[in-house]
Amino acid sequence: xxxxxxxxxxxxxxxxxxxxxxxxxxxxxxxxxxxxxxxxxxxxxxxxxxxxxxxxxxxxxxxxxxxxxxxxxxxxxxxxxxxxxxxxxxxxxxxxxxxxxxxxxxxxxxxxxxxxxxxxxxxxxxxxxxxxxxxxxxxxxxxxxxxxxxxxxxxxxxxxxxxxxxxxxxxxxxxxxxxxxxxxxxxxxxxxxxxxxxxxxxxxxxxxxxxxxxxxxxxxxxxxxxxxxxxxxxxxxxxxxxxxxxxxxxxxxxxxxxxxxxxxxxxxxxxxxxxxxxxxxxxxxxxxxxxxxxxxxxxxxxxxxxxxxxxxxxxxxxxxxxxxxxxxxxxxxxxxxxxxxxxxxxxxxxxxxxxxxxxxxxxxxxxxxxxxxxxxxxxxxxxxxxxxxxxxxxxxxxxxxxxxxxxxxx
Amino acid sequence: xxxxxxxxxxxxxxxxxxxxxxxxxxxxxxxxxxxxxxxxxxxxxxxxxxxxxxxxxxxxxxxxxxxxxxxxxxxxxxxxxxxxxxxxxxxxxxxxxxxxxxxxxxxxxxxxxxxxxxxxxxxxxxxxxxxxxxxxxxxxxxxxxxxxxxxxxxxxxxxxxxxxxxxxxxxxxxxxxxxxxxxxxxxxxxxxxxxxxxxxxxxxxxxxxxxxxxxxxxxxxxxxxxxxxxxxxxxxxxxxxxxxxxxxxxxxxxx
Numbered sequence: 001x002x003x004x005x006x007x008x009x010x011x012x013x014x015x016x017x018x019x020x021x022x023x024x025x026x027x028x029x030x031x032x033x034x035x036x037x038x039x040x041x042x043x044x045x046x047x048x049x050x051x052x053x054x055x056x057x058x059x060x061x062x063x064x065x066x067x068x069x070x071x072x073x074x075x076x077x078x079x080x081x082x083x084x085x086x087x088x089x090x091x092x093x094x095x096x097x098x099x100x101x102x103x104x105x106x107x108x109x110x111x112x113x114x115x116x117x118x119x120x121x122x123x124x125x126x127x128x129x130x131x132x133x134x135x136x137x138x139x140x141x142x143x144x145x146x147x148x149x150x151x152x153x154x155x156x157x158x159x160x161x162x163x164x165x166x167x168x169x170x171x172x173x174x175x176x177x178x179x180x181x182x183x184x185x186x187x188x189x190x191x192x193x194x195x196x197x198x199x200x201x202x203x204x205x206x207x208x209x210x211x212x213x214x215x216x217x218x219x220x221x222x223x224x225x226x227x228x229x230x231x232x233x234x235x236x237x238x239x240x241x242x243x244x245x246x247x248x249x250x251x252x253x254x255x256x257x258x259x260x261x262x263x264x265x266x267x268x269x270x271x272x273x274x275x276x277x278x279x280x281x282x283x284x285x286x287x288x289x290x291x292x293x294x295x296x297x298x299x300x301x302x303x304x305x306x307x308x309x310x311x312x313x314x315x316x317x318x319x320x321x322x323x324x325x326x327x328x329x330x331x332x333x334x335x336x337x338x339x340x341x342x343x344x345x346x347x348x349x350x351x352x353x354x355x356x357x358x359x360x361x362x363x364x365x366x367x368x369x370x371x372x373x374x375x376x377x378x379x380x381x382x383x384x385x386x387x388x389x390x391x392x393x394x395x396x397x398x399x400x401x402x403x404x405x406x407x408x409x410x
Numbered sequence: 411x412x413x414x415x416x417x418x419x420x421x422x423x424x425x426x427x428x429x430x431x432x433x434x435x436x437x438x439x440x441x442x443x444x445x446x447x448x449x450x451x452x453x454x455x456x457x458x459x460x461x462x463x464x465x466x467x468x469x470x471x472x473x474x475x476x477x478x479x480x481x482x483x484x485x486x487x488x489x490x491x492x493x494x495x496x497x498x499x500x501x502x503x504x505x506x507x508x509x510x511x512x513x514x515x516x517x518x519x520x521x522x523x524x525x526x527x528x529x530x531x532x533x534x535x536x537x538x539x540x541x542x543x544x545x546x547x548x549x550x551x552x553x554x555x556x557x558x559x560x561x562x563x564x565x566x567x568x569x570x571x572x573x574x575x576x577x578x579x580x581x582x583x584x585x586x587x588x589x590x591x592x593x594x595x596x597x598x599x600x601x602x603x604x605x606x607x608x609x610x611x612x613x614x615x616x617x618x619x620x621x622x623x624x625x626x627x628x629x630x631x632x633x634x635x636x637x638x639x640x641x642x643x644x645x646x647x648x649x650x651x652x653x654x655x656x657x658x659x660x661x662x663x664x665x
Contacts, residue, residue, distance in 0.1 A: 318616040370591045371583050379576035
């Protein structure tokens with residue numbers, strides 16, 4: 001009898017997984033809080049259009065929460081709106097707005113703590129402190145969300161999508177703007193960031209710390225206060241991203257600090273103050289990228305070693321490469337430089353004399369930035385020509401031995 | 411006055427140097443736009459023409475013209491005409507001929523191939539530099555006793571503005587590199603019309619590089635509407651002050 005009862009119970013649990021609860025002004029359950037209380041594991045809650053002000057909602061059951069016609073959850077600038085801790089949870093199609101601000105806690109519109117297999121899909125988050133905050137979670141998917149904040153200062157604005165100590169996350173097709181960092185990764189491994197658009201954030205479009213074995217591809221990072229920073233990580237793959245118009249004294253397309261064994265390929269860098277800035281980085285392969293109209297295409301500090309730059313296109317940059325010392329442990333090969341003035345006698349498409357991408361003047365500017373005032377003056381071109389004939393200041397080992405004569409088709 | 415300027419213009423057109431100058435500018439600009447695959451690189455090459463050749467030609471041509479028409483000026487002085495009027499007509503005639511050479515030689519190719527903000531900035535700079543250096547040349551010529559000295563002085567001035575001044579700036583910036591020199595460089599740029607024009611074009615051409623550090627200051631200053639007025643104003647001063655000096659000495663000069 002007892003066995004029979006157990007089987008009956010489990011069958012009941014199993015078959016009831018499809019039930020859905022409708023929450024809305026016209027239905028019996030009017031509050032989402034109530035619906036979450038009523039719901040059993042694997043239920044679906046359908047939130048009808050309307051404005052819900054319910055303080056902080058805590059979701060720990062494996063539920064699917066679907067918004068119909070953009071229902072709005074309002075945090076009244078006081079509360080964290082949705083706190084999720086559990087597994088197999090989906091939140092979809094809901095508008096979150098006005099989440100609270102706190103100097104003590106990282107209040108977020110949606111916070112995920114200790115989760116696994118949680119999906120956030122097609123949500124809209126407006127005026128949040130932190131928009132999506134994920135910690136200690138695995139296999140979470142964040143996709144198709146629209147996130148837009150009101151930028152004030154670095155202290156008063158949180159990150160758009162913030163992940164801490166997670167792995168196997170997938171961040172896809174999101175649009176983030178007006179936050180401190182668009183996407184922030186700290187101790188996140190084996191994750192993918194793809195097809196996102198991160199723009200007009202006050203600090204970085206993407207900020208990466210201590211996050212190994214991650215990939216980001218096909219993203220667009222535009223007009224962020226300081227571009228993209230990738231720091232203290234290993235085995236990061238950066239492919240087919242667009243880095244555009246990151247302007248400022250310390251703005252970079254990508255800032256690489258202590259990165260090793262990584263790959264940067266097929267990206268385009270357009271109109272950044274610095275395309276790639278590298279510091280203390282080793283064993284990075286940088287190939288098939290386009291560098292167009294940047295202030296400096298590359299700034300490779302002397303602390304970098306064993307990096308290989310090959311088959312990139314450098315066109316219309318004010319300076320091709322800048323560096324801060326004469327020690328060069330990196331390799332440049334088969335790149336196309338539009339400032340190359342050499343010739344090709346045997347017509348194999350490769351220039352016969354090496355190209356030195358560091359000009360005398362870029363060394364001078366590195367030492368004394370105010371001299372930027374003299375850029376493109378007759379004086380400076382004379383200095384550059386003299387330096388080309390008799391190199392003294394520029395690192396003589398920094399050259400491309402096989403510069404391409406024609407632009408590479410990328 | 412207009413009549414006099416017209417005579418000066420006819421005279422200049424007759425000796426064909428201005429026509430040769432126009433053709434030279436036109437061929438150079440045209441071939442640069444045809445040779446380089448993108449317009450911005452051609453503009454870059456044109457930039458050096460505008461910053462180097464334009465001031466040189468304006469200075470030397472004006473000085474030579476002044477001394478060549480010395481007899482004509484003497485003849486005019488015997489007529490009931492004020493000295494101010496005579497010199498201003500000379501100035502207007504020379505300036506207009508050089509400007510039309512620049513507009514036809516560089517203006518037309520730029521407007522055809524690259525009618526963007528950078529191109530327009532180049533035309534603005536070229537126009538201002540022509541006006542400014544014609545005026546400086548008049549000062550040099552009126553103050554010199556003979557043709558050889560006049561041309562020598564003009565060449566020296568060109569050398570100073572195009573090369574020596576930048577060298578001095580580099581020296582100053584390195585000697586005082588421990589001090590905040592950002593604001594000071596704004597003043598330094600105003601003291602040389604070539605530098606001022608160059609920075610004005612750079613703001614359009616190398617905006618990405620300029621956004622770093624010191625450059626952001628330039629961008630804020632020159633890039634604003636106020637900055638454009640400032641540039642135009644300083645260029646105006648550079649045109650008016652030497653001309654005024656030339657007029658003063660011309661009025662007192664024993665011909």
